[in-house]
Amino acid sequence: MVTNPLDYVEQLEKAGASGNWGELVQRIKLKSMWPGVALKPGTNIEEVYPLLDGEDSVEMVLIMTVDPGFGGQKFMPEMMNKVHALRKKYPSLDIEVDGGLGPSTIDMAASAGANCIVAGSLVFGASDPAHVISLMRKSIENAQGVG
Numbered sequence: 001m002v003t004n005p006l007d008y009v010e011q012l013e014k015a016g017a018s019g020n021w022g023e024l025v026q027r028i029k030l031k032s033m034w035p036g037v038a039l040k041p042g043t044n045i046e047e048v049y050p051l052l053d054g055e056d057s058v059e060m061v062l063i064m065t066v067d068p069g070f071g072g073q074k075f076m077p078e079m080m081n082k083v084h085a086l087r088k089k090y091p092s093l094d095i096e097v098d099g100g101l102g103p104s105t106i107d108m109a110a111s112a113g114a115n116c117i118v119a120g121s122l123v124f125g126a127s128d129p130a131h132v133i134s135l136m137r138k139s140i141e142n143a144q145g146v147g
């Protein structure tokens with residue numbers, strides 16, 4: 001994530017990025033990488049559907065559960081509607097959530113259908129990071145019925 005995307009346009013062009021979404025996705029996939037797209041809290045979920053329904057679709061959607069910028073912000077539960085809508089429409093899509101995830105919010109995200117979790121403060125502030133990661137993983141597995 002960047003604050004001012006305009007600052008990066010030239011460098012991205014030199015690196016081979018293109019304004020054509022389909023072409024960009026194809027090129028990423030040709031390099032054996034997985035293209036994904038992130039939605040800020042203010043972006044409607046409908047805006048991502050065209051990137052998922054076409055031939056050159058992204059492999060993962062990241063639903064920001066805080067405004068992009070910095071760690072330690074408060075989780076926005078209202079973003080779970082987006083996760084739920086995506087999971088209903090795309091049962092096998094990787095859906096990631098980022099921001100404010102921890103013991104009091106992980107189950108909300110997991111039951112809405114998120115299967116990838118970004119956690120900053122929780123992990124880096126933990127005395128036993130492996131333990132908190134395992135708790136988060138269990139929550140996702142329970143929601144998926146594989147735990």
Ligand SMILES: O=C(CO)[C@H](O)[C@H](O)COP(=O)(O)O
Pocket residue numbers: 001066067068069070071072073098099100101118119120121122
């Ligand atoms: O980069 C972020 C926002 O731009 C992330 O939300 C952040 O890294 C996750 O942090 P935390 O788990 O503390 O909310």
